[in-house]
Structure formats: structure tokens, C-alpha cells
Amino acid sequence: MRTTIAAATALALLALAGSARAETPLLEEFMRDYTFLLIFLSLVGAVIGFAFLWATGALPQVLLSTWAWLDERFALRRYASLARREYYSVVFTLLPASGRTFPQSHTERYNVKAVWYWYPFYCLGGLSFLAFIILTITGIYLGFYYVPDGDFVEGADGEMTSGAYESMELIMTEVSFGYIMRAVHHWAAHFMVAAVFLHMMRVYFVGAYRNPRELNWILGSILLMVTIFFGYTGYLLPWDELGFAAGSIGLEMATSIPAMGPPMAQLVFGGTQLTGTTVLRMYWLHVFVLPAVGIALMVLHMALVWIQGEAEPH
Ligand code: HEM
Structure with a gap:
């Protein structure tokens, strides 16, 4: 019975959305105007809810019962302690000869209490990753509205324009x-x-690129190139004067390379001239190829930091 009601409701909602879309772009307009507001209001609601529970003193009880409810169904406590044990013993288990049980930071190992002036710089890898997460979230939002169409057409005001520029x-x-x-x-x-x-x-x-972290240095160097290429492909997407100029410079640089140049330009820019295909290529690289490669490399890079640990300062 419940399944039938749920299925009927889902069908009715789908039909409503479909008819709204067919007659007027209602859903589209609603999304354009309110998606971000709804996300923002949900976050504010969550914060107010937490503050209310905290003020009334009910927060610990609610958190405990939620944890107990989840634990009863998914044995979370057992998985958490297993994960903690493995996290601290993985290197020792896999490479007992190394005698290392990672991760143990410099401060942990030597029980250092003072903040060494270099330590804040150890946040930079994490900050790069945080910036990547912010880029992913804002990029997904922009992706709802961006149109990767770089063909020039005459706009309403007689000026040349493109779908990409108009969507911006x-x-x-x-x-x-x-x-x-x-x-x-x-x-x-x-x-x-x-x-x-x-x-x-x-x-x-700090000399952290030395043995045994040479491979992570190389992975990092590729990540630096991926990051710069991310920036370049994104810079072209608005297909405004700056983007077009940057495209011309990149294309000239690529085609000036002997032998390899033209096939590379064909692959990256979609030809040896800047066309609508160029924007489509840049878009594909920016939203699919580079994120896929970048995420895989970042995961590997950080997994190696976990396995090998932070280098001792030299
Ligand atoms: C998207 C780019 C990158 C991300 C997200 C990233 C992330 C991280 C993180 C979170 C750490 C842990 C320590 C810390 O935060 O400093 C780390 C360590 C390390 N990274 Fe990166 N990294 C990136 C690029 C690079 C680059 C460009 C290089 C060098 C060419 C590099 C080489 C290394 C090495 C050798 C370590 C080990 C350091 C140590 O043991 O003290 N990484 N990375």
C-alpha cells in the first residue's frame, strides 16, 4: 500500500514537473532564482536547529541516540575502531621491516610542545586541497547554467556574441x-x-623530496601542471576577449612546436584555428578530464603521505 502511494506521488510530481517545463520554463526559472537560496536556508536551518538543541541542553542526548540508532544498524563502532587500528598500523603491518607505525608527526614522536615556525607551512598541501573542494562546489553550480557553445553569431544589438558568452x-x-x-x-x-x-x-x-619521497615529488609536479592547466582551460571558457586572446597565445605556442605541435593543437584546441570546437574541448578538459586525473593523483599523493608519513625536518 505504502509503495503504491509513494509511486503514485512520484509519478504525479514527475508529471507536474514535466507539464510545468512544457508550458513555461517554470522549473528552470525556479531553479535559477532559488536553488542557492534553498541551500543557504537549509544550512541556516541546520545551524539554528543545532543552536536550539545546544541551548536547551538536548544536544548530547540527540547525538547519542542518533549514534546508537546508526550503530545498531551498521555496527559503526566496530568499523571505527577497526579503521583507527589499521590507520595507525598499516605501514607496520605491510612493511614490518620498516619498523614504522605511521602516521606519527614530528610533534607526536618527540612530544614537542613548542610551535616551530615552519609548522604553519605544513598546512599548504591541505589548503590546496580545500581550494580544490571549493572549486568543485562552485564549479558544479556554474555548470548548471554555462553553455559550452563557442560559435559566433550576431547578437540582438548587432555585436558578435556566442552561447558561451551569453550564458556567462x-x-x-x-x-x-x-x-x-x-x-x-x-x-x-x-x-x-x-x-x-x-x-x-x-x-x-625542508628537503622532504628526498628518499623515500621521490615518487611523491614527481606526482606533485604533475599535480602542479594539472592545476595550471585547470586554470588555463577555465580562463578560456567565458569566450570573452581575454579568453579568446589566451586561446590565440596557447594555440600559437602549441603549433610552433615542430612535428608534435599540430597534432597536439588538434587534440587540445580541436584544430589549428580557434573555433566553437575549441570551447567544447576546453570545457570537456575542464569539467571531466582534468578533475578525473586530478582527483586520482591527489588521492594517490595523499595516500603516499599517509603511508610514508611527514618527513622529518632537515
Ligand atoms: C593539487 C596539488 C597538491 C595537493 C592537494 C597536495 C596535498 C598534499 C598534502 C595534504 C600533503 C601533506 C603535508 C602538507 O600538507 O604539507 C602533501 C605532502 C607532500 N607533497 Fe603535496 N600536494 C599538491 C601538490 C604538490 C606539489 C606541486 C609537490 C612538489 C612538486 C608536492 C609534493 C609533496 C611531497 C614530497 C609531500 C610530502 C611532504 C612531507 O613529507 O613533509 N605536492 N601534499
Whole structure:
């Protein structure tokens, strides 16, 4: 009975959404105007809920019963203690000869109480990752409205324009919080490039690239290139004057390479001229290829830090 009611409700909602879409772009408009507001209100609601529970003193009880409810069904406590044990003994279990039980930071191992002036720089890898997460979230939001169409057409005002440029205008002027999302995406990209570069310098100056971390240094170098390429492909996407100029420079550089140049330009720019295909290629690289490669490399990079641990300062 319950299943039938749920299925009927789902069908009715689908039909409603479908009819709204067919007659007027209601759903589209609703999303454009309110998605971010709804997310924001849900977050505010969650914070107010927590504050209320905390003020009335009911928070510990609610957290405990939620934990007990989940634990009863998914044996969370057993998995948590198993994970903790494995986390601290993985290197010792796999490589007993190394005698290391990682991760143990420098401060943990030597029970150092003072904050050494180098330590804040050890946050830079984590900050690069945080910037990547912010870029992913804001990028997903922008992706709802961005159109990867770089073909030039005559606009209503007689000026040449493109679907890509118009969608950026829409994001900046119509979409609720669109300009903020774009600005956060833009500045987080700058922040990530700077953080990755400074992280690399920290690793270099404390000598952490040496044996046994050579492979992680190489992985990191590839990650630096991925980060810069991320920035370049994103810079082209608005297909405005700056993007087009950057595209011309990149294309000239690629095609000036003997033999390899033209096939590389074909692959990355979709030809030896800047066309609508260029924008589509950049979009595909920016939202699929680079995230897939970047995430895989970041996971591997951080897994190696976990297995090998932080280097002793030299
Ligand atoms: C997307 C870019 C990157 C991310 C997200 C990232 C993330 C991290 C994190 C979280 C750590 C743990 C220690 C810390 O935070 O400093 C780390 C360590 C390390 N990273 Fe990166 N990293 C990136 C790029 C690079 C680059 C460009 C290099 C060098 C070319 C590099 C080489 C290393 C090495 C050798 C370690 C081990 C350091 C030690 O043991 O003290 N990483 N990375």
C-alpha cells in the first residue's frame, strides 16, 4: 500500500514537473532564482536547529541516540575502531621491516610542545586541497547554467556574441548569487595555484623530496601542471576577449612546436584555428578530464603521505 502511494506521488510530481517545463520554463526559472537560496536556508536551518538543541541542553542526548540508532544498524563502532587500528598500523603491518607505525608527526614522536615556525607551512598541501573542494562546489553550480557553445553569431544589438558568452552574462546578471559563485570560483583558482606553488617550496626547503619521497615529488609536479592547466582551460571558457586572446597565445605556442605541435593543437584546441570546437574541448578538459586525473593523483599523493608519513625536518 505504502509503495503504491509513494509511486503514485512520484509519478504525479514527475508529471507536474514535466507539464510545468512544457508550458513555461517554470522549473528552470525556479531553479535559477532559488536553488542557492534553498541551500543557504537549509544550512541556516541546520545551524539554528543545532543552536536550539545546544541551548536547551538536548544536544548530547540527540547525538547519542542518533549514534546508537546508526550503530545498531551498521555496527559503526566496530568499523571505527577497526579503521583507527589499521590507520595507525598499516605501514607496520605491510612493511614490518620498516619498523614504522605511521602516521606519527614530528610533534607526536618527540612530544614537542613548542610551535616551530615552519609548522604553519605544513598546512599548504591541505589548503590546496580545500581550494580544490571549493572549486568543485562552485564549479558544479556554474555548470548548471554555462553553455559550452563557442560559435559566433550576431547578437540582438548587432555585436558578435556566442552561447558561451551569453550564458556567462546570464550567470552575472540573472542567476541568483551567480556573480558571487563566479567570483569565489575565480579567486579560489588563484588561491589554489598560489597554495600549490608555496606547498612545493615548503617541501623543497625542508628537503622532504628526498628518499623515500621521490615518487611523491614527481606526482606533485604533475599535480602542479594539472592545476595550471585547470586554470588555463577555465580562463578560456567565458569566450570573452581575454579568453579568446589566451586561446590565440596557447594555440600559437602549441603549433610552433615542430612535428608534435599540430597534432597536439588538434587534440587540445580541436584544430589549428580557434573555433566553437575549441570551447567544447576546453570545457570537456575542464569539467571531466582534468578533475578525473586530478582527483586520482591527489588521492594517490595523499595516500603516499599517509603511508610514508611527514618527513622529518632537515
Ligand atoms: C593539487 C596539488 C597538491 C595537493 C592537494 C597536495 C596535498 C598534499 C598534502 C595534504 C600533503 C601533506 C603535508 C602538507 O600538507 O604539507 C602533501 C605532502 C607532500 N607533497 Fe603535496 N600536494 C599538491 C601538490 C604538490 C606539489 C606541486 C609537490 C612538489 C612538486 C608536492 C609534493 C609533496 C611531497 C614530497 C609531500 C610530502 C611532504 C612531507 O613529507 O613533509 N605536492 N601534499
